[in-house]
Amino acid sequence: MRVLVTGGNGQLGSEWVSYLNRQEVEFIALPSSDFDLTDHADTRRVMGNLKPDLIINCAGYTKVDQAEEEPEKAFAVNSEGVKNLADYCASNNIKLVHFSTDYVFPGTKEDLQNYPQGYSEDHSTDPVNTYGESKLAGEQAIRESGCEFIIIRVAWLCGKHGSNFVKKMLKMGREREELNVINDQLGCPSFAHNVVQNCWKLVAENKLGTYHICSEGKISWYDFAKEIFEQMEIQVNLKPVSSSEFPAKAKRPAFSLLNTQKISNITGIKLIDWKEGLKNLLAELRV
Numbered sequence: 001m002r003v004l005v006t007g008g009n010g011q012l013g014s015e016w017v018s019y020l021n022r023q024e025v026e027f028i029a030l031p032s033s034d035f036d037l038t039d040h041a042d043t044r045r046v047m048g049n050l051k052p053d054l055i056i057n058c059a060g061y062t063k064v065d066q067a068e069e070e071p072e073k074a075f076a077v078n079s080e081g082v083k084n085l086a087d088y089c090a091s092n093n094i095k096l097v098h099f100s101t102d103y104v105f106p107g108t109k110e111d112l113q114n115y116p117q118g119y120s121e122d123h124s125t126d127p128v129n130t131y132g133e134s135k136l137a138g139e140q141a142i143r144e145s146g147c148e149f150i151i152i153r154v155a156w157l158c159g160k161h162g163s164n165f166v167k168k169m170l171k172m173g174r175e176r177e178e179l180n181v182i183n184d185q186l187g188c189p190s191f192a193h194n195v196v197q198n199c200w201k202l203v204a205e206n207k208l209g210t211y212h213i214c215s216e217g218k219i220s221w222y223d224f225a226k227e228i229f230e231q232m233e234i235q236v237n238l239k240p241v242s243s244s245e246f247p248a249k250a251k252r253p254a255f256s257l258l259n260t261q262k263i264s265n266i267t268g269i270k271l272i273d274w275k276e277g278l279k280n281l282l283a284e285l286r287v
């Protein structure tokens with residue numbers, strides 16, 4: 001099997017590179033400079049040359065606040081670029097693995113009450129921001145293309161590579177004496193290493209469809225930050241604040257927990273507890 005990883009320099013793309021290097025599989029990972037999802041003719045030319053059997057699409061526009069100011073850019077990558085990819089996969093019998101987000105869900109306070117175990121894969125979507133809308137449009141394009149696909153929705157993604165909340169907190173915690181972190185947005189982090197491992201299991205077992213992968217638990221960003229500082233023994237005055245006290249261009253869902261029952265049932269995977277996942281990540285970051 002020949003695998004093409006797109007967005008190969010990003011947080012998740014780099015994690016795939018580390019992982020696939022340890023598997024017996026032929027793969028190539030391309031950065032955005034060599035595979036720009038918005039250049040449809042060029043991406044088709046590259047795919048035509050490489051002739052992959054499987055594409056793992058880690059390319060994405062991920063700037064949640066900036067997307068409110070440049071929606072066309074977010075849609076060009078996350079929707080139109082993904083449609084081009086999926087259509088090509090459908091016509092050339094290539095399997096597509098794609099990553100989407102918890103931000104496709106509305107995350108209302110009512111849903112928090114009604115779905116304490118989180119949103120399941122078939123729950124209705126209704127994004128509250130442009131990034132979420134663009135990612136949802138990408139998902140829909142894949143489903144309509146007729147290609148064989150696995151869509152993995154992940155949330156609050158954190159890994160060794162690239163930028164994420166854990167790394168931001170570590171940096172800010174060392175530079176500042178006081179930090180304000182939101183305590184009224186609930187969800188649970190996906191750890192990149194875990195996502196890749198479990199996703200590869202789905203590929204190996206020839207599973208198709210949409211799956212949620214995150215760790216076990218239900219926490220706020222504040223809980224997450226508090227645990228990061230406790231585990232790292234960093235002294236910082238951490239203050240819980242509401243979303244209204246932490247103004248941002250994009251609205252975030254108040255609740256975006258992903259229910260992971262489906263993948264657990266199908267593969268027998270036991271997803272990692274969030275504190276354990278964090279412990280593993282912090283150990284990786286210390287090396």
Ligand SMILES: NC(=O)C1=CN([C@@H]2O[C@H](COP(=O)(O)OP(=O)(O)OC[C@H]3O[C@@H](n4cnc5c(N)ncnc54)[C@H](OP(=O)(O)O)[C@@H]3O)[C@@H](O)[C@H]2O)C=CC1
Nearest residue numbers: 007009010011012032036037059060062099100101154157
């Ligand atoms: N980060 C998170 O918290 C979450 C991420 N996801 C999804 O997971 C996927 C991976 O996210 P993550 O690795 O964290 O994101 P990153 O932002 O770390 O990586 C995204 C990669 O996509 C590349 N990219 C951007 N625009 C284009 C383009 N036009 N053509 C080709 N490549 C492009 C970027 O390249 P360059 O740097 O050169 O621009 C970057 O390498 C995305 O689809 C994202 O929506 C889902 C939920 C949570």
Ligand SMILES: Cc1cn([C@H]2C[C@H](O)[C@@H](COP(=O)(O)OP(=O)(O)O[C@H]3O[C@@H](C)C(=O)[C@@H](O)[C@H]3O)O2)c(=O)[nH]c1=O
Nearest residue numbers: 062064101102155156157165168180181182221246252
């Ligand atoms: C840096 C910082 C963030 N926050 C809040 C803002 C936000 O609500 C939350 C997380 O911050 P981030 O900058 O990581 O936010 P954000 O970019 O919204 O993270 C999202 O990225 C996209 C790509 C996804 O798909 C989502 O799953 C999610 O991970 O924490 C604080 O409260 N205090 C802080 O000092």
